[in-house]
Amino acid sequence: MAAGLPARAADSYQADIEGAPNGLGDKLAIISELMKGTREYPTSAALRRAARRDIEAFNDALKAAGYYAGSADFTLIAAEDRQKPKVVFAISPGTAFKVTEYDIIYQDQGEERPRDLNAANVKTTNAADGASLRDQQEAFLTYLWNNGYPTAAIVNRRAIANFETNEASAVFVFTSGPKATFGQPIISGTKKTDDTFVERMKTWEDGEEFERKKMTAYYDHLRQTGLFSKVDVSPGQTRESGETPILVELEERKRRTIGAGVSYSTTEGPGGRLFFEHRNILGHGENLTAELTGSQIEQSINVAVTRPLPGLGAQAFASTAFLNETTDAYDARTFEVTGGLSKRWLDERLETRGAIKLETSNVRSDGVEDRTYFVSTPLAVRWNSEDNLLDPTKGFRAAWTVTPYFGSENFTQSEITARSRIHLGKDDIVTLAARAGLAATFANSFDALPLNKRYYAGGGGSVRGYGYQEAGPLDEDFNPIGGRSRIDGAFEARVKTIKNLQFAAFIDAGSVSSESIPKFNDKFFYGYGVGVRYLTPIGPIRADIAFPIDKRESDSDFQIYIALGQPF
Template identity: 45%
Template structure:
């Protein structure tokens, strides 16, 4: 017997259909070289086994009557290769003449007997992938038409070799047909079962539909209350009624988190929060957060109660904010409450509320248009609409978000703030290696002159969250001391390109632009300040750790040569 080890033989598939040649190379033991074959006898034994693999692959592609032989040509000398040659005559590619549905359990009323009655279109293709897809679509139909226990039993093609056609036979068990009848909750400790039942997406008495169960599970997951959720049909009664059985495992009610940041514009920063969920067992949430930088410190408390049937929530907040900026010093107390509603599969959220705000404002501007030190009292009715298709808000790898805010104020002064903001990004390239992201902001103020507008209610721009490369709030007109005056309107835009370069490391290049105007509505043809730079991102498990350096391209005497930013999360 001739010697032939794993490194000195070749495999050929003569006559194989072109679309299957590469597939065979990924299926047979000989091509995969899973073991060594020291003799021609061992090669023949492996070829005999691989012939069955080739036959099954041909059948899966619709070739049901192939002729397959093989031979092993031993190496002629020590430097030559042995060859394993499969000679394949696939024959004609069969087509499916009939699609036959067979149920292996007792008859149930109204279950479809054919693909035609289920209104499912099928072709005459006989390959395994097509037949598998046909069967899955039929199962989906059963699950959506009241058969929650439906399952696939088997599938086969019965070939009529002389005619070159086959019958595709699909075997199922449908189980009884069932209607929704309440919700059975298992595993709830703090959560009220009525709250879980209130999230259901169907009317009792309707036939079971898998899409309703999927939506129900997604709504449960969106509450953030549960670490594990299973949704299935419960026991089906003789009259066909069945509860939806929900098995849940509750998350810990408390979450504590912290974050740090640094920028040359705002100095070191930090954030600490405590969130408490499911306060009364109906999904209520309370969150207290302290955050601060050298120029802004805030303490904020938020509470929210879900309204599943609305669907939406009621919310309230209390905040104390201290600001020490180049333009003003202000200490503010805010109290607000409102109602939120979700629309269009939760992609759209609208909010309406009422807020009270009082501030002690000290202007640091020394020339007109400045305002004296003052105590302001304002009542506002914030209105907003947000369209959101983003994924993880920290990673921000796909989707878009756009918001429109309309906030009328009355009290010490009367004015209306209008603001439109948006951001999006798109990934492309092999493995989504590249990302192109963009952001815009347009803000306006109607109903008040700039001189009378409280200085802490003016619109400012500049800094790590708006126009990088410039100091905080410094984009726009300055007074004689180089302090930002602010305005009644502003425009901002930014674009950023990111590329993964090594594992979790991502490089970025960006350009930001912005302008602040004294007019109520922005002059889009005005003078813009532009900043540009680059950065590095480390895509950690808790989100991207970001380091950016930006230069002011329209540098003024008061502007620094560069700005430096460190923070957690993508900028947009």
């Protein structure tokens, strides 16, 4: 049955393909010189030469698709009555062959090695097309790599066809090299980094049978330290003892980074951030970071140190911080010291964290001063598959934290947050993004909960359109009183216009309650607005204007937010 394609014409001719099997016609049109229609062929001889070249390509494509007995031909219809000449390709595919036998051949000498695909758990489909055979051969090669043959390689492959039965035998040819075990890493290129630290990150035991996937995991661990601008890990030459040393070539990154950021909002005023990072302080992956942030309502300084623990596949961290808050709800000065462990799983996407924190705060409100002391043990589980910190285009982020507090008061807080986005249209012209969060406090009473441990909503990172902490209940002087629980969320639609410009429309919502567990029937506060994002190489510069819905006497008519990065 013929499967015709729409005629594709140049100024001097027409061309058509007939009889191509389903799914193959479009591929033939792509490789056809005449079907592209990008050149002129003013004479019949020129058209015939081009058609013969296409026939050769079509015959190769038929065999690659598993139609070993297929053939192609063409007819040139001369021009008549001022019509253009036309080339009609006739495809005679025949029957698609099936592979009924798979043979494994090794060109080098060696001990007993796997000889069939079943031994390597490689699935077969009997398809005779080149892509299927290639995938099966590469899967078998991967099996060899992961079962003791670090230097295994593909030599070639071929199919032996039986034209009487429309069946074929696939022949895969390899060299396996000697079977090997893991040897010691041989490290080069380090300057400040201690080689013993690089070696301790290996993912195998010496003398263990070689597995390429473990070597790849070792590469990933080195790359994810952030210490190196170049990482190359490969198997060396297998020794007579059967050990294969692992060659590690590294190039260290610059060890210090200094950065800054600025922001502005009508709720928090101008803001700024300065940070400094010193990597690999003692040569074992230790990182020191110092960060200073400031706005009209909040100023903080934080110093943190992290150190990898290769033996545990984890990281130790410690930090100290000072925070000064001047808000309508309270004024507070807090000092805290934290230490703990974190570990990443599932290709670094899942992180678990546990810590112990000591903190003290001096909280003042309405002329009353209160000093609090707490010991807490925050536990967190975080999932992050986003591809960019400032402007993620794919992935999902979620977190769940539980923090028991002991000291001036005993209570437990828990929070769940999530955010993601989808893209629509050609070149992802439309982005729909959303975030949501729930928070709860399990305490004896609302009044006993310190003001700086209550939940609030409102502001650039919460419900836009309302003042900082003001999307919730207020006292008689219009000051926020906070709550033991919170619900908040946002939806935003972003549309690309010109290359570096993106417009956004959004709606945010939030609710704060004095109850321990958030309730969806409490009063919600809604804000809506529009914004523009100018896309730069370091991230989008964002400017939003937002308005409160159901505006109260104390609420401003609008709020403006300017910052670096998407809101979520």
